[in-house]
Amino acid sequence: MDIRQLQKNEALPMGLLLEADPSKELIQEYAANGFCYVAQQQGESIGAYILLPLNTTTIEIKNIAIAASQRGKGYGKKLVEHALSEAARMRYKTVEIGTGNSSLDQLALYQKCGFRVLGIDRDFFIRNYPEPIFENGIQCRDMIRLEFKTETSFI
Template identity: 30%
Template sequence: MDIAYIDKSQIAVWRAACEQVAAEKTYLGLVSLPPFDPERALPNRMIANNWPMYCALDNGRVVGWIDIIPNEVPECAHRGTLGLGLLASHRGQGAGSRLMEAALAHAPQCGLTKVELAVYTSNLSAISLFLKFGFSEAGMWRDYRRLDGVTYDALLMERFLG
């Protein structure tokens, strides 16, 4: 499996991976994605600004991704929000760690000094990964999401860089 910075030619396959993980209804904030417009897709903004966005590739197919999006408020632009997803078929094989290494190494180049995230408390493997990479608990959002009769809490985590 290769880890590479997102490329414009990968946007459609990245989107397909996002849709597949969203459909699981367990890991991402959205369970279905808005209509796809390749010209306005997130990777275009990430590439244009050289913000961290990497893909895990299995024989050229996107099987996972990570992004760190800087806060749009100028006084908070030193903070970035991390997003991560892996197809079920590729979890537990080290791709998450390799994606984290790439994105966290890239983040300071964008002026980021802090990375933040929210993860469902039920996602123990992701929490374990974030702890492994030096993230600490910053708080909790209780009753964060309700879906199909289930309530999810979100653990807020942060890591200071450098």
């Protein structure tokens, strides 16, 4: 799998990004101020993520997605590790990520990659999305915020 940063003139891999965030408008908004990376295998785009600077020391993985047909193969972990490496290369000290309370697999993955729970934004998904989101039979209501300190990593 090859991972590369998209150039500003390249189209966003919207199909992939919509796998992680159902709002095209929100994706376009944060992508305009961030860095989008795409993962390709044999010429096919199979994953993507966006890094969004929050301030001079903190950057957020705002969206991370793997094509449904490619899940369960370790590509998500590789994307997270790549994002952490890019953040460290860009000299950010903290990487944040948020996911839904119903995103059980993602919560496990992020913690396995070294993220720690930072806080909970209660009713985030109720406030920001017009349609209810369900995952794993659970309504996605709250945003679980996690952080990773790059200066304590081995990247």
